[in-house]
Amino acid sequence: MKNICIIGCGLLGSSLLRRIHKKKLAKKIFIYEKSKKNLKKIKSLKLPGIIVKKPEEAVVQSKLIIFCTPMSEYKKIILLINNYLTPNHIITDIGSSKLMSTKMIKKTLKKDIFWTSSHPIAGSEVSGPENGKEGLFENKWCVLIKEKKFNNKHILFLRSFWKKMGSKIVIMSAKKHDQIFSITSHLPHLIAYNLVKSAQDFEKKQKYNILKYSAGGLRDFSRIAASNEIMWRDIFFANKENVSKAINLFINNLNTFKKDISKKNNKSILKKLVQTKKVRSKIIKLKQDINKPNFGRD
Amino acid sequence: MKNICIIGCGLLGSSLLRRIHKKKLAKKIFIYEKSKKNLKKIKSLKLPGIIVKKPEEAVVQSKLIIFCTPMSEYKKIILLINNYLTPNHIITDIGSSKLMSTKMIKKTLKKDIFWTSSHPIAGSEVSGPENGKEGLFENKWCVLIKEKKFNNKHILFLRSFWKKMGSKIVIMSAKKHDQIFSITSHLPHLIAYNLVKSAQDFEKKQKYNILKYSAGGLRDFSRIAASNEIMWRDIFFANKENVSKAINLFINNLNTFKKDISKKNNKSILKKLVQTKKVRSKIIKLKQDINKPNFGRD
Numbered sequence: 001m002k003n004i005c006i007i008g009c010g011l012l013g014s015s016l017l018r019r020i021h022k023k024k025l026a027k028k029i030f031i032y033e034k035s036k037k038n039l040k041k042i043k044s045l046k047l048p049g050i051i052v053k054k055p056e057e058a059v060v061q062s063k064l065i066i067f068c069t070p071m072s073e074y075k076k077i078i079l080l081i082n083n084y085l086t087p088n089h090i091i092t093d094i095g096s097s098k099l100m101s102t103k104m105i106k107k108t109l110k111k112d113i114f115w116t117s118s119h120p121i122a123g124s125e126v127s128g129p130e131n132g133k134e135g136l137f138e139n140k141w142c143v144l145i146k147e148k149k150f151n152n153k154h155i156l157f158l159r160s161f162w163k164k165m166g167s168k169i170v171i172m173s174a175k176k177h178d179q180i181f182s183i184t185s186h187l188p189h190l191i192a193y194n195l196v197k198s199a200q201d202f203e204k205k206q207k208y209n210i211l212k213y214s215a216g217g218l219r220d221f222s223r224i225a226a227s228n229e230i231m232w233r234d235i236f237f238a239n240k241e242n243v244s245k246a247i248n249l250f251i252n253n254l255n256t257f258k259k260d261i262s263k264k265n266n267k268s269i270l271k272k273l274v275q276t277k278k279v280r281s282k283i284i285k286l287k288q289d290i291n292k293p294n295f296g297r298d
Numbered sequence: 299m300k301n302i303c304i305i306g307c308g309l310l311g312s313s314l315l316r317r318i319h320k321k322k323l324a325k326k327i328f329i330y331e332k333s334k335k336n337l338k339k340i341k342s343l344k345l346p347g348i349i350v351k352k353p354e355e356a357v358v359q360s361k362l363i364i365f366c367t368p369m370s371e372y373k374k375i376i377l378l379i380n381n382y383l384t385p386n387h388i389i390t391d392i393g394s395s396k397l398m399s400t401k402m403i404k405k406t407l408k409k410d411i412f413w414t415s416s417h418p419i420a421g422s423e424v425s426g427p428e429n430g431k432e433g434l435f436e437n438k439w440c441v442l443i444k445e446k447k448f449n450n451k452h453i454l455f456l457r458s459f460w461k462k463m464g465s466k467i468v469i470m471s472a473k474k475h476d477q478i479f480s481i482t483s484h485l486p487h488l489i490a491y492n493l494v495k496s497a498q499d500f501e502k503k504q505k506y507n508i509l510k511y512s513a514g515g516l517r518d519f520s521r522i523a524a525s526n527e528i529m530w531r532d533i534f535f536a537n538k539e540n541v542s543k544a545i546n547l548f549i550n551n552l553n554t555f556k557k558d559i560s561k562k563n564n565k566s567i568l569k570k571l572v573q574t575k576k577v578r579s580k581i582i583k584l585k586q587d588i589n590k591p592n593f594g595r596d
Contacts, residue, residue: 096514121513125578126591141511176506183500185514191489192515194551196574201547202481208474211577212584213439215419216394216483217490219587220518226578229571236559236567247556249499251549253492258545261534269534273527276494279509280423280524286510289517293424295593 005030005062007055007077008069009042010228011124012094014132016066019165021048022134030058034073041129059084064161067093071101071234075108082110090154091115096123096181096231097239098145098174116154117145119177120167121185125226135166139287142167145174182242186235187250190243192225193232300325303360305353305375306367307331307340308526309422310392312430314364317463319346320432328356332371339427357382362459365391369399369532376406388452389413394421394479394529395537396443396472414452415443417475418465419483423524433464437585440465443472480540484533485548488541490523491530 004026006013013031020026029049033039039051052058059065059081067074074093085091091114095101098117105115120142124131142162144155159169172180199218203210214222236243260268284291302324304311311329318324327347331337337349350356357363357379365372372391383389389412393399396415403413418440422429440460442453457467470478497516501508512520534541558566582589 121511123514124591131591140513143511179504180506180508180511181514183497184508184511184516187496188493188515188519190552190555191493191519193571193574194548194555195486195489196577197551197570198485198544198548199481200573200577201551202544206477208478210478210482211580212586213419213441213478213482214581214584214586215438216421216479217486217522218482219581220522221486221489222574222578222581222587223593224515224518225574227575229568229575232571233564233567237562240559240562244556244560246496246500247552250492250496251552253495253499254488254545254549257488257492258542261538262542264535264538266531269531270527272495273491273530275498276491276520276523277525277527279494279498280520282509283512283517283520286512288510288512289520290595292595293422293429295521295595297588297590297593297595 002026002063003028003030003061004064004066005032005055005058006049007032007065007067008073009033009038009047009129010068011127011129011131012120012122012136013066013068014042014047014129015122015134015136016068016165017047017049018132018134019137023164025161025164028061030062032058034069038129045129047129054080056081056084059089063088063090064157065089065091067091067095070228070230071095071097071238072230074101075104078105078108082108085110085113087112087114089113090157092118092158094118094120096185096235098177100238102145102147102174114151114154116151116158117174118158118162119143119145119181120162120165123227125223127228127231137162138166140167142169143177144169144171145177146171147174178239178242182239182246186239186243187246189224189227189232190236190247191250192221192223195221196225300361301328301359302326302362302364303328303330303353303356304347305330305363305365306371307336307345307427308366309425309427309429310418310420310434311364311366312340312345312427313420313432313434314366314463315345315347316430316432317435321462323459323462326359328360330356332367336427343427345427352378354379354382357387361386361388362455363387363389365389365393368528369393369395369536370528372399373402373406376403380406380408383408383411385410385412387411388455390416390456392416392418394483394533396475398536400443400445400472412449412452414449414456415472416456416460417441417443417479418460418463421525423521425526425529435460436464438465440467441475442467442469443475444469445472476537476540480537480544484537484541485544487522487525487530488534488545489548490519490521493519494523
């Protein structure tokens, strides 16, 4: 039981904080948080942990360092703590794309320091420490990134750590991670943003008030379009090559679909609609979603 | 209190049946249902109502006739009942697109018979009588279609009827209806189908098992992609012109977004992400969705 340092205490950072505290996994938990708004919330929520003004203060006293900031903040903070890092530090982050951040980290980090990246699939449309919860990672996947050069001790440590957070662990390369999540996460998010934007464009042009009819489908998409904008900008920029490929694949499918409906191609449309339906059952079997109609929200 | 005839007893038909029975709104409720599977379910669920073998049997004894079948079934059934209809019959349907069905109905219906179309926004990814419920329409919008030629008595009757179902009423033309729902409902559904299809294409090509990571966003879309395929084929075909326009608007937005991320256009991306976020708050304020993170399903 050693000290842990959490850098960035929003939704995910504060959830880790709560869980580590509850399970008594650290002697001391240090928190570095840049945003004054979040600091105020952390205090008024009476969250556990010791708030430090400079990340290096916490780093020198901690064994495990977890970056929970938007990815665009990593570099600045690495440069602040670089001289205080030792090969014994276990460093990880919870960023949603890996290839580009891995490259930047390798370039920026002092020699002989290891960084073992994590990605817990536990995001939400809400953010901030007030929305964190101790059970956020329960039964969720956490991807651990294993590159050519890796520190096995650190991977084993983090595997055990995330298990204590409640997660199920899978290990893969940054490349594979970024490909998979460009489809299962980044594409759905950008689609949601662009669908909502299209609805706004339509409203402006037609001067109809259409949002009150959003229960027909639009409201599902609006949920993930409400996610944190800084975090998502960082993800889209960092994974832009895979994301562009995913957009192209998707636009091709849309164009074929458009042709099919304009030609009333019954067979082709029905085949598609039936096939995609099966995916929902698979997702529910994989326990990635609940089985209640309308997510049980009605 | 007169008799009501429900033609097609799936999710919506059986929900109407339950509500009408509970509120004692009809002396007799007749049900015409083609599918043997659904008939079996209706019997084993011990739903109220009198099952008829031919729709005309029920029509001659009813004041209100409600079509709850997929739209592609309307014509066949109209031809069966046409000679039994009188101007006193109040006829409606619950179809999700209006322009094309209105035209077909006008063409097919006997002279002097009125058909006043309805669209309760109460669909779900589940179908069949086993999923119907008495409260399905509670606090949901129901669109009543008013065309140039209309029967005001019938509109007033149906307004009162849907209010008793629990709905809030809005009246508009078929043209406006089909434009609005091409954006708030038809586009989201076809996007969901095509996103799920893109994920399947990716799985086949890359041979990765990606569905287990669907909690990152994909699972939201898979819900509406699980909707009834016959109903949705009918909607896409019937509203193909508005739907094609909606696809074009959406693809334009996707292409601009792709350019923005490839150029790392920070300002433009952030503006979009922030603006679309506001729509979520509006939808929640309009009581079209609940305010719980992840729809409260975690």
